[in-house]
Amino acid sequence: MLRTGDEYLASLRDGRQVYVGGKLIDDVTIYDGFSGSAKTVARLFDRTASDPALTYVEPETGEKTSLNFLRPRSREDLTARRALHTAWAEVSNGLFGRSPDHVAAMVTGMACRPEVTGNEQYAENLLNYWRHIRDNDLYLSFAVLPPAGSKSGKSSAVQNAMRVIATGDEGVTVRGYKMLATGGALCHEILVGNAQPLRAGDESVAVSFGIAANHPGVKILSRKPYAAHAVSNIDDPLADFDESDAAIYFDDVVVPWNRIFVLDDWRASYGLFVNTPAHTLGNSQAHIRLLAKMRFMLAAAKRLGDALDFTSNPAVQGVFGGLAARVKMLEASVLAQEFQPERWDHGYVSQDRQFMYASSNWSMEYFSEFSTEMRRMLASHAFQQPADVSAFEDDYTRRLFLELNRTDDFEVALGNYRLIRLMWGLVGSELASRNNQYELFYAGPPHVTRSRMYDCFDWASAEQRVDEFLAQNATTAADAQTTR
Incomplete structure (x- = not known):
C-alpha cells in the first residue's frame, strides 16, 4: 500500500508513550512541539502517493510500492532510489535529516542479505519485517547506540545500556537505554541494533530487533522540541522541520521471537549494517x-x-x-x-x-x-x-x-x-x-x-603502482650497475 498523509497522522494516535520533560504527550499530532514536524512527514507520504515515478511494482506482491523498499539490482534501480530521496529532501530543503526513507533504506539493504544474521529463523524474521514495513509503508526510526559513558569502548560496560535480561516462550526481555532515535516521537517502528563494532564479551547487548513505537514498555524520552517555542512562521520559518530526537528506554520490554534478528552474536549484530548493503x-x-x-x-x-x-x-x-x-x-x-x-x-x-x-x-x-x-x-x-x-x-x-x-x-x-x-x-x-x-x-x-x-x-x-615503480627502478639501477 501507499500511505497518504492523513492516514499517517491518524496512525500516530496509537497510545505511544512520549515524554517531554516530565510531561506525557497524549497526542503528538496536536502537541506544539511535534505537530508541525508530523505534518511535514505527512507531506512526504503524500508526495510519494501522488507521483507514480516514486514507486515500483514489487515482484512479490504485484503491488505499487514506495521506492523506499526497492532492493536494487542495477544502476538504474539506484538512480530510481535517488529520485525518491531527492523528491523527499526537497520537501524540507534537506532540513529533515532522518526522514522515513533513511532507516527504511537500511532495512531494505539488510533484506538483500539476510543470512548475515547467522540463523535461518532470524533471517526469515528479518525478511518478514522488511515485508511488513514495505507492505504497510511504515516510518522507521532507529536506536543503535548505547548511552555515552564507557571509557573501555565496550558497549556492555555501559551499565544503563539496553541488554537482554531474560528469554522465555513469549520472547526476549530487554531493559535499559538505546540512543538516539531521531524522529522517535513520530515513527511507527524502531529498529534496534548495534551500528558500531561490538567485542567478545558484549553478548548481552548483541541483540537486534524491530519494535513498534507503541509497544508496551517502550518509553520515548524526547529532547527539548524547539518548535514548541516558535513565535510565528515568519520568525521561525524552519520550525516544522524540527524532526525531534529521543532516548529510548526499554522498561522490561518483551520482544516477540518473530521480531528478533540477532541474539547473543556480537559479530552478526554489527554485521547487519556493514556486511549487507x-x-x-x-x-x-x-x-x-x-x-x-x-x-x-x-x-x-x-x-x-x-x-x-x-x-x-x-x-x-x-x-x-x-x-x-x-x-x-x-x-x-x-x-x-x-x-x-x-x-x-x-x-x-x-x-x-x-x-x-x-x-x-x-x-x-x-x-x-x-x-x-x-x-x-x-x-x-x-x-x-x-x-x-x-x-x-x-x-x-x-x-x-x-x-x-x-x-x-x-x-x-x-x-x-x-x-x-x-x-x-x-x-x-x-x-x-x-x-x-x-x-x-x-x-x-x-x-x-x-x-x-x-x-x-x-x-x-x-599500492600496485608503487610496486611496479619500485620494480622498474630496481631494473634500471641494475642496468646502471652493469654498465659501470
Whole structure:
C-alpha cells in the first residue's frame, strides 16, 4: 500500500508513550512541539502517493510500492532510489535529516542479505519485517547506540545500556537505554541494533530487533522540541522541520521471537549494517539530503546578499564561488556513488562504498566550515531586527522598522526581515546548532567514519603502482650497475 498523509497522522494516535520533560504527550499530532514536524512527514507520504515515478511494482506482491523498499539490482534501480530521496529532501530543503526513507533504506539493504544474521529463523524474521514495513509503508526510526559513558569502548560496560535480561516462550526481555532515535516521537517502528563494532564479551547487548513505537514498555524520552517555542512562521520559518530526537528506554520490554534478528552474536549484530548493503543505502539518502540542504543554504545566503547589496563585491563573489564549488563537488560524489555499482550476493547492488565513505568523511569535516561562512555572510544583521513580528502591528514600531531598513516600502522591508530570519534559522538558532551537530555525527564519531574509509579504500590497486615503480627502478639501477 501507499500511505497518504492523513492516514499517517491518524496512525500516530496509537497510545505511544512520549515524554517531554516530565510531561506525557497524549497526542503528538496536536502537541506544539511535534505537530508541525508530523505534518511535514505527512507531506512526504503524500508526495510519494501522488507521483507514480516514486514507486515500483514489487515482484512479490504485484503491488505499487514506495521506492523506499526497492532492493536494487542495477544502476538504474539506484538512480530510481535517488529520485525518491531527492523528491523527499526537497520537501524540507534537506532540513529533515532522518526522514522515513533513511532507516527504511537500511532495512531494505539488510533484506538483500539476510543470512548475515547467522540463523535461518532470524533471517526469515528479518525478511518478514522488511515485508511488513514495505507492505504497510511504515516510518522507521532507529536506536543503535548505547548511552555515552564507557571509557573501555565496550558497549556492555555501559551499565544503563539496553541488554537482554531474560528469554522465555513469549520472547526476549530487554531493559535499559538505546540512543538516539531521531524522529522517535513520530515513527511507527524502531529498529534496534548495534551500528558500531561490538567485542567478545558484549553478548548481552548483541541483540537486534524491530519494535513498534507503541509497544508496551517502550518509553520515548524526547529532547527539548524547539518548535514548541516558535513565535510565528515568519520568525521561525524552519520550525516544522524540527524532526525531534529521543532516548529510548526499554522498561522490561518483551520482544516477540518473530521480531528478533540477532541474539547473543556480537559479530552478526554489527554485521547487519556493514556486511549487507544497509549502511550504504542509508548513507546514500543522507548525502542526497545534505546536497539539497547545502544548495538551499547557499541560495538563501545569495538571496540575502542581493537584498542587502553585498554580492556585487568581488571578494564576496569569490566566497560564493568557492561555496558553490563545494556544493557541486558533493553532487559529483553523489552521482559517482552509483556510476559503478558495488555487487552483492543474490544479484543485488549498492552504491560504491569508496565514494560513499569519502562523502561521509568530507561532509563530516567540511559542513561546519560551510555553515560558518554562512554566519559570516549574515554578520550582525540578525541582532539588528525587532524581537518578533509583533513590531509590525504597532504603528510607531512599524515606522521605526521602516526607518531601520531605509525604505517606505513595507513589503521590501518585510522581505529582508524574512531572509534574515531564515538565515538565522539555518545557521544561528538553537535548531541550527542541533542540525550542525547532527551533520558532524550522523555517520558516527570521526574516527569510526575514517576507519570505514580505510577499510573500503582500494589499497591493492594503489599500492600496485608503487610496486611496479619500485620494480622498474630496481631494473634500471641494475642496468646502471652493469654498465659501470
